[in-house]
Amino acid sequence: MEFSATYIAQLLDGEVQGDGTTKISKLGKIDDAEPGALAFLSNPKYEPAIYNTAASAVLVNKQFQPRQTVQTTLIRVEDPYSGFTTLLEEYHKLLNHDKVGTEEPTFAHESSQLGESLYRGAFSYIGANCKIGNNVKIYPQAYVGDNVVIGNHTIIHSGVKIYADSIIGSHCVIHAGAVIGSDGFGFAPQPDGTYKTIPQLGNVVIGHHVNIGANTTIDCATLGSTTIRDGVKLDNLIQIAHNVEIGENTVIAAQTGVSGSTKIGKNCVLAGQVGVVGHLTIGDRSTVGAQAGVGKSLKSDQIVLGSPAFDRKKYLRAYAAFRSLPDLIERINELEKKY
Incomplete structure (x- = not known):
C-alpha cells in the first residue's frame, strides 16, 4: 500500500512542505527509518536525526523551525505524536480488514x-x-x-x-x-x-x-x-x-x-x-x-x-530526609564521640 504525502496531510489536517507526491509505504522511527517510510518528530532531543534521516517524510509540529537544511518532505500538523498514532490506527485497520x-x-x-x-x-x-x-x-x-x-x-x-x-x-x-x-x-x-x-x-x-x-x-x-x-x-x-x-x-x-x-x-x-x-x-x-x-x-x-x-510534595520531602539519614547518623555519632 502506498499513499502520497499530500493524502496523509489531508488525513491529519496538516500541510506539506516539500514534495507532496512523495510516496509513503511504511512507518518508521526517525533515527533508523528507510526510504519510503514516514516518521515523526515530537521530542526535541531527536531533532538532530531529522537532518540526516532516510525517511521520505516526517511529521513535525506546525511551529517547527529547522536549524539546518532538511532533505525530507515535512508534513506539518498540530501534534506529531497524536498524528502518528492516528496513522498507526488506520494502518492497523487496513491490516485487519481482510479478517472476515x-x-x-x-x-x-x-x-x-x-x-x-x-x-x-x-x-x-x-x-x-x-x-x-x-x-x-x-x-x-x-x-x-x-x-x-x-x-x-x-x-x-x-x-x-x-x-x-x-x-x-x-x-x-x-x-x-x-x-x-x-x-x-x-x-x-x-x-x-x-x-x-x-x-x-x-x-x-x-x-x-x-x-x-x-x-x-x-x-x-x-x-x-x-x-x-x-x-x-x-x-x-x-x-x-x-x-x-x-x-x-x-x-x-x-x-x-x-x-x-x-x-x-x-x-x-x-x-x-x-x-x-x-x-x-x-x-x-x-x-x-x-x-x-x-x-x-x-x-x-x-x-x-x-x-x-x-x-x-510531602512524599518527596520525606524521601529527601530519608536519603539523608545515613549522613545524619554519622554526624550524630561524631558528636557523641566529642561530647
Missing part, C-alpha cells in the same frame, strides 16, 4: 444474533442468546459465554474468555488471555475456620473504545455490575475486583490491583504495580505513582506516591 468469515471448526449457538462482516477464528465458541455486532473479530480459541453482548467493530483476541452476561461496547480491543466476568473473591468465614463461597450473581459492563491488555482479569459483581466506562485503557496483568467502577478515560498500567467496590473517577492515571484497597473513592483526574499503596480515598486532582500513599 468463519474458519472451521467453530461453534455459535443457533439462538445467538451474529452481525455482518463477522470474523470467527478456528475453535472459537459463541454461547446461547448472544448479540454480536457488525465487523466484530473473534480470534481463534476465544470463548464467549451465554447472553453476552458485543458491540460493533470490537476485536476479541485469541484465548480471551468472556463469561456469561457480560456486556462489551463498540470499538473495544481485548487482548489475548484476558478474562472478563470470572467470580469475584467472595468467601464468608465460618465458625469452624472454613470459608463458604458467596455466589457472584452480577456481571461486567464495558463501555465503548475500551482497551484491555493481555492476561488482565475483570471480576463480575456480587450483585449489580463491575463497570468499565468509555475510553478506559487497561494494561497487561491487571486485576479488577468485583463491583469496581472505573470512570471515563482513566488509564491503568501493568500489575495494578484494584480491590472490590472501589470507585475510580474520570481521567485518572494509576501507574504500574499500584495497589488499591477496597471500598474507596478516587476522585477525578487523580494520579497514583508506581508501586503506591492507596489505603484511603483521594479527592479529585490529587497526586500521590508511596506506600501508604500520600501527597506527592
Whole structure:
C-alpha cells in the first residue's frame, strides 16, 4: 500500500512542505527509518536525526523551525505524536480488514444474533442468546459465554474468555488471555475456620473504545455490575475486583490491583504495580505513582506516591530526609564521640 504525502496531510489536517507526491509505504522511527517510510518528530532531543534521516517524510509540529537544511518532505500538523498514532490506527485497520468469515471448526449457538462482516477464528465458541455486532473479530480459541453482548467493530483476541452476561461496547480491543466476568473473591468465614463461597450473581459492563491488555482479569459483581466506562485503557496483568467502577478515560498500567467496590473517577492515571484497597473513592483526574499503596480515598486532582500513599510534595520531602539519614547518623555519632 502506498499513499502520497499530500493524502496523509489531508488525513491529519496538516500541510506539506516539500514534495507532496512523495510516496509513503511504511512507518518508521526517525533515527533508523528507510526510504519510503514516514516518521515523526515530537521530542526535541531527536531533532538532530531529522537532518540526516532516510525517511521520505516526517511529521513535525506546525511551529517547527529547522536549524539546518532538511532533505525530507515535512508534513506539518498540530501534534506529531497524536498524528502518528492516528496513522498507526488506520494502518492497523487496513491490516485487519481482510479478517472476515468463519474458519472451521467453530461453534455459535443457533439462538445467538451474529452481525455482518463477522470474523470467527478456528475453535472459537459463541454461547446461547448472544448479540454480536457488525465487523466484530473473534480470534481463534476465544470463548464467549451465554447472553453476552458485543458491540460493533470490537476485536476479541485469541484465548480471551468472556463469561456469561457480560456486556462489551463498540470499538473495544481485548487482548489475548484476558478474562472478563470470572467470580469475584467472595468467601464468608465460618465458625469452624472454613470459608463458604458467596455466589457472584452480577456481571461486567464495558463501555465503548475500551482497551484491555493481555492476561488482565475483570471480576463480575456480587450483585449489580463491575463497570468499565468509555475510553478506559487497561494494561497487561491487571486485576479488577468485583463491583469496581472505573470512570471515563482513566488509564491503568501493568500489575495494578484494584480491590472490590472501589470507585475510580474520570481521567485518572494509576501507574504500574499500584495497589488499591477496597471500598474507596478516587476522585477525578487523580494520579497514583508506581508501586503506591492507596489505603484511603483521594479527592479529585490529587497526586500521590508511596506506600501508604500520600501527597506527592510531602512524599518527596520525606524521601529527601530519608536519603539523608545515613549522613545524619554519622554526624550524630561524631558528636557523641566529642561530647
